[in-house]
Amino acid sequence: MPRTLHGYRRREMLAIVCLGLTGLLVVSAYLPPVVYLLWMVRFFARELSLFACLLSALALVLLAKAPPSGSLVKRGRVLAVATLLLVLGALPLAATLPLFNRQRSWFSIGQYVGFSAGRSAAARIVEEHDVVLASDRPELLVDVYRPAAASDRHGAGAAVVVIHGGSFQRGDKGDVPEVSQALAESGYAVFDLRYRLAPQHPFPAALQDILCIVGRLAEPSAQKRYGVDARRIALLGRSAGGTLALSAAYAAAVTQHPAKPGALAPALRAGCAVVDVAPAAVVAIYPWTNLNEAYESPPRLDPLDTPQVMRAYLGGPASQLAGPYRHASPVSYVTLGSPLPPTLLIHGRADTLVPPQQSTSLEKALTDAGYPVMHLAIPFAEHGFDHRAGGVAEQITRATILSFLGDALVAK
Numbered sequence: 001m002p003r004t005l006h007g008y009r010r011r012e013m014l015a016i017v018c019l020g021l022t023g024l025l026v027v028s029a030y031l032p033p034v035v036y037l038l039w040m041v042r043f044f045a046r047e048l049s050l051f052a053c054l055l056s057a058l059a060l061v062l063l064a065k066a067p068p069s070g071s072l073v074k075r076g077r078v079l080a081v082a083t084l085l086l087v088l089g090a091l092p093l094a095a096t097l098p099l100f101n102r103q104r105s106w107f108s109i110g111q112y113v114g115f116s117a118g119r120s121a122a123a124r125i126v127e128e129h130d131v132v133l134a135s136d137r138p139e140l141l142v143d144v145y146r147p148a149a150a151s152d153r154h155g156a157g158a159a160v161v162v163i164h165g166g167s168f169q170r171g172d173k174g175d176v177p178e179v180s181q182a183l184a185e186s187g188y189a190v191f192d193l194r195y196r197l198a199p200q201h202p203f204p205a206a207l208q209d210i211l212c213i214v215g216r217l218a219e220p221s222a223q224k225r226y227g228v229d230a231r232r233i234a235l236l237g238r239s240a241g242g243t244l245a246l247s248a249a250y251a252a253a254v255t256q257h258p259a260k261p262g263a264l265a266p267a268l269r270a271g272c273a274v275v276d277v278a279p280a281a282v283v284a285i286y287p288w289t290n291l292n293e294a295y296e297s298p299p300r301l302d303p304l305d306t307p308q309v310m311r312a313y314l315g316g317p318a319s320q321l322a323g324p325y326r327h328a329s330p331v332s333y334v335t336l337g338s339p340l341p342p343t344l345l346i347h348g349r350a351d352t353l354v355p356p357q358q359s360t361s362l363e364k365a366l367t368d369a370g371y372p373v374m375h376l377a378i379p380f381a382e383h384g385f386d387h388r389a390g391g392v393a394e395q396i397t398r399a400t401i402l403s404f405l406g407d408a409l410v411a412k
Contacts, residue, residue, distance in 0.1 A: 015062035018055045019078070022085045025052040029088075033352050036303040039382075046092065046350070046380060047388040050112060053089030056082050095379035096392050105399040111390035117178035117398065118390070124148035125184040129174075133191070133216040137272050140209055143173050143192040145184035146226060157229025158409040159217055161279075162192040163210060165239030165384075167304060168313035169198050176238070178389045179398065186402055188409075189226045191217065195244070199312040203328050208271030210235070210248040215274025232409045234281040236401070238386065239354065240313075242287025246330035246362075249282035249341050257338045268327065281408035283344045283401055284330075286354050286383055289362040292318045292325045294354075304353050334365040342372040344404040346397055348381025376400050 028045035029052075031038050045052075059082045093107070100107050111118045128144040160183050164175040173192040180190040195209040216222055218230030237245030251268040256278045270276065288294050291310055295318040298306035311317060314324045326332045333340065343366060347359040359375060366373040378385070378393045385393035 011062045015059040018059040019082055019085065022052045022055040022089065026085055026088045033301055033303050039303045039352060043382045043384060046382050047391050049089050049092045053086055056086040056089055060086065092380035093392050096396060099378065099396045103396065103399045103403055107392060107395060111395060112392065114390060116390045117182055125181060133222060134212055134272050137212060140213060141173065141194045142213065145180045145190040147184055147187055157227055158187065158232045159189040159191065159228045160234045160236050161210065161213060162190060163235065163237035163241035163245050165241045167309045168206065168240045176387055179386065182398055189228060202315040203313055203324050204268050206244050207248050207251065207268060210244060211252060211270035212272040212274060214277050214279060215270045218275065218277045230277055231280060233277065233279050234283065234405055234409055235279045236283040238285040239287065242284030243289065243330065245282050246284045246287060246289065247328055249279045250330055250333035252276060252278040253340050254333060254336055254338045279341055281342045281405060283404065285346045285386060285397065286348060286351055287358065288354055289330045289358045291329045299352060299355055301352060331362050331365050334369050340371045342408045344401065345373065345375045346400065348378050348383065348385055348393060350380050351383045353383040374404060
C-alpha cells in the first residue's frame with residue numbers, strides 16, 4: 001500500500017475513533033436519568049461537553065485532509081454526524097456565554113480544561129479546619145477560609161457561612177472548597193459548617209445549627225479573632241443546603257422583625273444561647289423552596305426518591321406534618337410581611353433532581369412581594385454543576401456570587 005494512502009487511512013481511522021468518543025459523550029449527556037447511576041453518567045458527560053466539541057472538530061479536520069475514498073454518500077454521512085456532534089457539544093457553552101457578558105466576566109478555557117477555579121498565585125489565604133466556634137456545641141465544627149492579610153476590596157468584616165448539600169441526610173463541610181477559597185481570595189471570611197443530619201436529627205435541627213453559628217460569629221470573641229461584622233454575614237448553600245440557607249435567613253429575619261398580625265410565623269431560633277442575628281444576604285444554589293410541592297409532585301424521573309428525602313428530613317409525610325413542611329419551605333416566609341434579605345437564586349435549567357421551577361416560583365413570589373431577588377438560570381446545567389471546578393456553569397456561578405455579595409455586603 002502506498003505510504004500516502006496508508007497515511008490517509010490512518011487519519012480516517014483516527015477520525016472515526018474521535019467520533020466514537022464524541023458520540024459516547026453526547027449520547028450520555030442526553031440520557032434520561034431513570035436511576036441515580038444514569039444521572040451520574042449524564043452529569044459527567046454534560047460537564048465534559050466542550051471536550052466532545054473539540055473531539056468532533058478534530059475529526060472534521062482529519063476528514064477534510066483525507067481525499068474522498070469509498071462512497072461519497074457514506075463520506076457525507078460521516079461529515080454530517082461529525083458536524084451534528086460538534087454542534088451538540090458546543091451548545092452548553094454557546095448558550096451560557098451571554099451570561100458572562102451580563103456579569104462583565106470572561107469564560108476561561110484554561111480553567112475549563114484544567115478543572116481549576118482560577119486561584120491566583122499571588123493571593124494568600126489561611127485555612128483552619130475543624131474549628132469549634134460554639135463551646136457549648138463542640139460537634140458543630142467549621143472549616144475557616146480567610147485572607148492572610150486584611151482586604152480592602154470589600155471592606156473589613158464581611159463573612160459567608162457555607163452550608164453543604166446532601167438531601168439533608170449526607171454530605172459534610174469541605175464539599176466544594178474551591179468556592180470557599182475563591183471567596184476568601186476576594187476578601188471574605190468563610191465558615192463552612194458541619195450541621196446535624198436527618199433522619200437522626202430531623203427539622204429544625206440543621207436550621208438551628210446554622211443560626212447558632214451565625215450568632216456565634218456576631219459575638220465579641222469571633223469578632224476579635226476573625227474581624228466579623230455582624231451586620232455583614234451572608235449564607236450560601238447548595239441543594240438541601242440552599243434550602244437551609246434560605247429558611248435560616250428568612251426565619252432570622254422574621255424573628256428580628258415580627259410578622260404581621262394573624263400570620264402563621266414559625267418560632268425557629270438558634271440551637272445555642274446566642275443573640276438572634278439576621279443574615280444580610282443569602283445565596284441558594286439549586287434549592288428546594290416549596291417542600292410540600294416537592295413531596296406531592298416530585299420529578300417524573302426521580303432518581304433521588306424526593307418524597308423519601310422529605311419524609312426523612314421532616315419526620316413524615318406532608319399530609320401529617322403541614323406545619324413543619326410549611327415552616328421548612330422558604331416560599332412560605334414571603335407572605336409574612338417581614339423584611340427579607342437580598343436573595344440570589346442559581347439553578348440549572350436542565351436540573352433533573354431539583355426542578356428549576358423551585359427557584360422560579362420563589363423568584364416570582366419575592367418579586368411580587370417587592371423583595372430584592374436575583375435569579376441566574378443556567379442553560380443545560382445539571383444538578384451539582386458547581387462541583388466541577390472550571391466548568392462553564394461553575395465559572396458563571398462563581399462570578400455571579402462574587403458580584404452579588406459585593407453589592408449585598410457593602411460596608412455599613
